[in-house]
Amino acid sequence: MITKNKLALMLSLAISIFFIAPFTKVKAAESIKIGIMLPYSGAFADLGDSIEKGFMLYSKQKGNKFAGKNLEFVKLDDESSPPKAVENANKLVKGDKVDILLGSVHSGVAMGMAKVAMDNGVLLMVPNAGAAAITGSMCAKNIYRSSFTNWQAGYVVGDIVMKAGHKKVVTITWKYAAGDESVGGFKDSFIAKGGMIMKELSLPFPNVEFQALLTEIASIKPDAVYTFFSGAGAVEFVKDYMASGLNKTIPLYGSGFITEGVLEAQGADAEGLVTALYYGDGLNTPRDNEFRAAYKKAYNQDPDVFAVQGYDAAMMLDIGLTATKGDVKDMEGFSKALRQAPIPSPRGNFTLSASHNPIQDFYMRKVIKGKNQVTGIAVKALADPAVGCKMQ
Numbered sequence: 051m052i053t054k055n056k057l058a059l060m061l062s063l064a065i066s067i068f069f070i071a072p073f074t075k076v077k078a079a080e081s082i083k084i085g086i087m088l089p090y091s092g093a094f095a096d097l098g099d100s101i102e103k104g105f106m107l108y109s110k111q112k113g114n115k116f117a118g119k120n121l122e123f124v125k126l127d128d129e130s131s132p133p134k135a136v137e138n139a140n141k142l143v144k145g146d147k148v149d150i151l152l153g154s155v156h157s158g159v160a161m162g163m164a165k166v167a168m169d170n171g172v173l174l175m176v177p178n179a180g181a182a183a184i185t186g187s188m189c190a191k192n193i194y195r196s197s198f199t200n201w202q203a204g205y206v207v208g209d210i211v212m213k214a215g216h217k218k219v220v221t222i223t224w225k226y227a228a229g230d231e232s233v234g235g236f237k238d239s240f241i242a243k244g245g246m247i248m249k250e251l252s253l254p255f256p257n258v259e260f261q262a263l264l265t266e267i268a269s270i271k272p273d274a275v276y277t278f279f280s281g282a283g284a285v286e287f288v289k290d291y292m293a294s295g296l297n298k299t300i301p302l303y304g305s306g307f308i309t310e311g312v313l314e315a316q317g318a319d320a321e322g323l324v325t326a327l328y329y330g331d332g333l334n335t336p337r338d339n340e341f342r343a344a345y346k347k348a349y350n351q352d353p354d355v356f357a358v359q360g361y362d363a364a365m366m367l368d369i370g371l372t373a374t375k376g377d378v379k380d381m382e383g384f385s386k387a388l389r390q391a392p393i394p395s396p397r398g399n400f401t402l403s404a405s406h407n408p409i410q411d412f413y414m415r416k417v418i419k420g421k422n423q424v425t426g427i428a429v430k431a432l433a434d435p436a437v438g439c440k441m442q
């Protein structure tokens with residue numbers, strides 16, 4: 051028999067389930083959790099810092115909401131360590147239950163993240179790492195990049211070196227995906243134009259013991275040197291190259307990362323270096339001027355390409371999630387929205403390829419008075435070949 055008391059209890063339980071259950075459900079769906087995996091220590095720490103600052107600037111401009119949902123962040127230092135990448139990404143996906151993965155700088159780390167994103171169907175936004183596989187053999191509906199491929203960044207420099215009259219080149223880089231692919235891109239354009247590679251030199255990431263390799267370059271006597279180093283390695287390499295005196299007879303060229311975000315530390319050693327990248331100082335477009343002013347106001351420093359990639363990663367998430375009304379699993383809708391319209395980046399508008407990599411203009415740059423001054427267009431609308439991408 052149901053007593054009056056029991057009836058009252060059942061009634062109040064029913065009422066609380068009716069009101070609380072839908073409330074908690076709505077509450078959970080009101081936020082989007084983003085797992086940020088970046089290098090906060092090691093050779094690429096400054097790059098991670100810039101990416102985060104760019105990302106947070108855009109998020110703050112949008113009131114910390116995409117598609118009306120609050121953004122929550124969980125941060126993890128990936129130490130630019132590929133062997134720890136899968137475990138770290140799994141920590142964010144399975145432990146913290148993030149809806150989106152953002153990262154990273156190092157190609158080896160980002161490939162580990164891509165594996166975890168594929169295994170778990172989680173949306174991954176890559177704000178730097180240029181590994182070909184991410185938008186090549188591993189390309190997927192849920193994997194996107196706001197930056198570049200290493201191939202793109204190397205390819206544009208081959209032509210510049212050839213046009214400067216250099217026919218025989220030695221390359222020097224770190225022995226991992228980014229270095230190999232950057233040199234690969236350089237060779238694709240340089241050799242096609244009749245250039246010759248005399249020797250490919252390398253050392254393991256993140257080593258900076260360059261002396262023996264510089265001695266070898268001196269004995270080979272190429273017309274010029276092509277290099278990919280970045281962050282702390284770029285600072286040290288340019289310093290050592292100039293100290294060796296090699297620059298007097300063998301000019302140094304590189305993808306833009308050799309001088310990007312490191313000019314203050316390189317000082318006079320970097321003056322005059324010619325590079326190419328899809329961003330630089332002095333673009334002087336209304337879009338970039340507005341971005342640079344906002345960045346300077348927020349952080350009291352000038353942005354670099356890494357800050358732009360972070361900013362654009364946030365913008366791409368915003369565009370995609372607005373189209374899906376915040377549904378982080380609707381990858382059809384997300385992809386359609388991003389592929390439809392040019393993305394209004396501070397670097398200039400770019401479009402997203404079928405493999406989800408930016409198709410973008412590359413600028414010629416020269417270091418003048420401590421700035422990566424844009425001096426012209428190197429290649430317009432350069433797309434990565436996306437070898438091996440079979441988008442499902």
Ligand code: PHB
Pocket residue numbers: 155156157158178179180181200228279280281307
């Ligand atoms: C990479 O590992 O893909 C990488 C790292 C630093 C850069 C560019 C590419 O500046």
